Amino acid sequence: xxSTAKLAMxxxxxxxxxxxxxxxxxxxxxxxxxxxxxxxxxxxxxQQTEVITxxxxxxxxxxxxxxxIRDLVTSQRDEIEGLRSRFTESADGxxxxxxxxxxxxxxxxxxIVNNASSNAIRCLEIASGAELTEEELNEGRNSxxxxxxxx
Numbered sequence: 001x002x003s004t005a006k007l008a009m010x011x012x013x014x015x016x017x018x019x020x021x022x023x024x025x026x027x028x029x030x031x032x033x034x035x036x037x038x039x040x041x042x043x044x045x046x047q048q049t050e051v052i053t054x055x056x057x058x059x060x061x062x063x064x065x066x067x068x069i070r071d072l073v074t075s076q077r078d079e080i081e082g083l084r085s086r087f088t089e090s091a092d093g094x095x096x097x098x099x100x101x102x103x104x105x106x107x108x109x110x111x112i113v114n115n116a117s118s119n120a121i122r123c124l125e126i127a128s129g130a131e132l133t134e135e136e137l138n139e140g141r142n143s144x145x146x147x148x149x150x151x
């Protein structure tokens with residue numbers, strides 16, 4: 001009986017050793033899987049960080065563009081107000097009526113309108129890519145055109 005007890009005890013110990021080995025092997029597999037998951041998660045975090053950084057840069061660029069557009073709209077509104085008052089006010093601030101002036105001095109108004117039309121046509125030609133004349137080059141900028149004519 002004593003040998004049977006030794007055998008039973010040896011079998012139990014052997015079963016415990018095999019069970020422990022199997023349990024440790026399972027833990028190692030779980031650890032390896034967890035390490036792979038951590039690696040995948042780190043890569044995902046890095047990618048998301050890059051995406052967030054790009055999005056923040058895009059948002060800054062959009063905000064800058066929006067501010068530029070807002071400034072442009074403001075300057076255009078100011079220009080429109082200036083143009084509206086150009087026909088109703090003279091340089092000294094007194095009231096002006098183009099119709100009355102045209103009736104009183106038709107030759108003067110005709111010359112002013114014709115010269116302004118010629119200048120407007122020349123501005124369109126320059127905007128369309130026409131070469132500047134020698135006089136316009138000497139000025140450095142066409143005084144009748146409000147846009148930059150430098151190349």
